[in-house]
Structure formats: C-alpha cells, structure tokens
Amino acid sequence: MSTAPRLAFLKGHGTENDFVIVPDLDGRLELSAATVARICDRRAGIGGDGLIRVVRSSAHPEARAMADQAEWFMDYRNGDGSIAEMCGNGVRVFARYLQRAGLAEAGDLAIATRAGVRRAHIAKDAGDAARPGEAAAGPDGPITVVMGEAALPGPGPEGEITITVGDHSWPARNVNMGNPHAVAFVDDLAQAGDLFTAPAVRPAAAYPNGTNVEFVVDRGPRHVAMRVHERGSGETRSCGTGACAVMVAAARRDGTDPAVTGHPVTYTVDVPGGRLVISERPDGTVEMTGPAVIVAEGEIDPSWLGTDLG
Numbered sequence: 159m160s161t162a163p164r165l166a167f168l169k170g171h172g173t174e175n176d177f178v179i180v181p182d183l184d185g186r187l188e189l190s191a192a193t194v195a196r197i198c199d200r201r202a203g204i205g206g207d208g209l210i211r212v213v214r215s216s217a218h219p220e221a222r223a224m225a226d227q228a229e230w231f232m233d234y235r236n237g238d239g240s241i242a243e244m245c246g247n248g249v250r251v252f253a254r255y256l257q258r259a260g261l262a263e264a265g266d267l268a269i270a271t272r273a274g275v276r277r278a279h280i281a282k283d284a285g286d287a288a289r290p291g292e293a294a295a296g297p298d299g300p301i302t303v304v305m306g307e308a309a310l311p312g313p314g315p316e317g318e319i320t321i322t323v324g325d326h327s328w329p330a331r332n333v334n335m336g337n338p339h340a341v342a343f344v345d346d347l348a349q350a351g352d353l354f355t356a357p358a359v360r361p362a363a364a365y366p367n368g369t370n371v372e373f374v375v376d377r378g379p380r381h382v383a384m385r386v387h388e389r390g391s392g393e394t395r396s397c398g399t400g401a402c403a404v405m406v407a408a409a410r411r412d413g414t415d416p417a418v419t420g421h422p423v424t425y426t427v428d429v430p431g432g433r434l435v436i437s438e439r440p441d442g443t444v445e446m447t448g449p450a451v452i453v454a455e456g457e458i459d460p461s462w463l464g465t466d467l468g
C-alpha cells in the first residue's frame with residue numbers, strides 16, 4: 159500500500175471540452191507527459207481532452223514574470239501530455255474552479271497562461287453580465303474571457319495553407335490565438351471524415367509545433383458551426399481558441415474587419431458540445447463567452463498512478 163499523498167482532482171468542461179483539474183497551488187507536483195496521458199486516458203484513467211494544473215504564478219518558472227498581474231497560472235496539458243500555450247474553454251473552467259474553491263470572487267479575474275495574461279469575467283448577477291440578456295451567475299452560468307488578438311500570418315507561404323482529408327483538399331487560413339490553428343471553410347462538416355487521425359496540413363513549415371485544425375460551415379448570417387481536430391487530443395467536442403480563430407477567419411472572409419469599420423462584430427459559433435458567442439473589437443481583441451461547469455471531484459489513488467509526483 160502506497161503512503162504517497164492522494165492526488166486531489168476535479169473534473170469539468172466547457173461546451174463538452176473536458177478537463178481533469180489538478181490543484182497544485184504551491185507548485186509541488188512533477189507531472190510528466192506520461193502521467194498526464196495516463197490520467198487523461200478515457201478507459202484506464204479519469205479521462206479528459208486535457209489536464210489543467212492550477213498553480214500560483216509566483217510558484218511556476220514560466221509564470222513568475224506575470225505574478226504581479228495574475229495570481230494564478232493555468233498550466234495546460236493536452237490529453238497526450240504535450241504542453242499547449244492556451245486553452246479557451248479551459249481558461250473559463252479554470253476561472254470557475256477558482257470561484258468554487260474560494261480562491262477568487264465573481265467579477266473580473268486575471269489568469270496567467272503560456273500565451274500571456276487573459277482576463278475573465280464571471281457575472282455576479284444578471285445586471286453584471288458581460289453580454290445583454292446573459293443568464294445570471296450560477297455554477298454553470300457563462301463566463302466571458304478577453305482572449306487577446308488574433309494573428310493572421312501571410313501573405314506568403316505561412317498564410318497559404320492547404321488541409322487534406324482523404325480525397326478532399328481545402329485552402330485554409332492560418333490564425334494564431336496564442337496557439338496555432340488552420341481554419342478551412344467546407345461544404346459539409348461530414349467531409350472531414352471520422353478525424354481519427356490528424357488531417358494533413360501543408361506547408362508543414364507554417365506550423366513548426368503542429369496545429370489544431372478547424373472545419374467550418376455557415377449556419378446563417380454571422381453564425382457558423384465547426385468541428386475540430388486538436389493537436390495533442392484528437393477530435394474534441396469543442397475548442398475555445400479554435401472557435402475564436404474561426405470567428406476571425408469568418409469575419410475576414412465576409413469582408414469585415416472591426417479595425418477598419420470601427421465597430422465590433424459578433425458571431426455565434428456552434429460546436430458539437432454547445433455554443434460560443436465571440437466578438438472582435440476595433441482594437442483587435444477577441445472576446446469569448448461560454449459555459450464552464452465543474453461536474454465532480456475526488457482523489458487519485460497513488461498506488462494506481464504508481465509514480466512519484468515530486
């Protein structure tokens with residue numbers, strides 16, 4: 159019988175992009191890629207698209223420089239254990255965890271990520287909602303996050319992307335939301351196939367660290383639907399940074415750039431796991447609103463994990 163301390167975890171999701179949340183407030187754990195992959199395994203572990211370690215910014219070498227702006231750092235790992243810069247659904251779930259644990263109050267909250275500091279807003283009540291008509295605060299009420307600016311490399315080879323699945327190829331837009339995305343507009347989401355393997359994305363040099371891939375169809379004016387193949391996780395039910403990349407790609411395709419018009423633009427982005435509402439402002443910042451839910455909490459048996467966590 160192991161005497162190692164049991165590892166506390168919670169399980170949560172945002173539009174069914176699901177995460178194992180590991181509070182490690184003082185940064186004591188060593189979570190190897192293999193350990194993360196084991197925990198995220200859907201059959202032999204807890205299961206999740208990714209793992210979110212909650213750690214004080216001052217206790218993490220990658221976040222120390224942000225500690226004066228954001229007390230908490232989201233150490234995000236994909237389901238295969240690889241590190242990602244940012245997770246849009248994850249950052250809302252992270253904010254929900256902090257609120258639930260009494261580590262932050264509803265209202266405005268800064269969160270450090272590898273892509274920089276992101277600002278979340280948890281509505282205190284309906285009058286405080288970031289968007290008119292939004293549901294009041296509650297354990298699964300919406301959270302709004304200022305996601306930073308989209309970068310659209312190009313023209314040139316980095317902007318001229320092709321995605322291929324089987325016999326289908328599409329031109330795609332390279333959009334970086336702190337993490338990389340390739341966005342293709344398709345006739346039918348079924349054309350993306352089963353997505354059991356990653357779509358081919360060319361030129362490979364445009365994405366030296368791999369990429370997330372989004373397939374998009376129109377549903378109506380400023381309303382699209384998408385599927386996603388996530389780097390390090392496979393097909394997931396949602397990707398928040400991906401939905402922001404899709405929103406910006408759709409706006410440019412539709413001839414809309416808030417920096418030019420001086421007016422914000424808002425799109426509804428449907429994902430298999432729900433709906434996200436995303437705006438781009440004239441200053442280029444992208445803002446996303448969606449749900450964030452904690453569904454369970456428990457402890458991982460150290461004898462199952464069978465590894466020294468630090």
Ligand SMILES: N[C@@H](CCC[C@H](N)C(=O)O)C(=O)O
Pocket residue numbers: 175208236241242243244245246247248337338370388389390391396397398399400
């Ligand atoms: N699901 C996330 C993105 C998670 C990271 C991504 N797989 C990557 O490697 O960049 C989201 O909601 O943004």
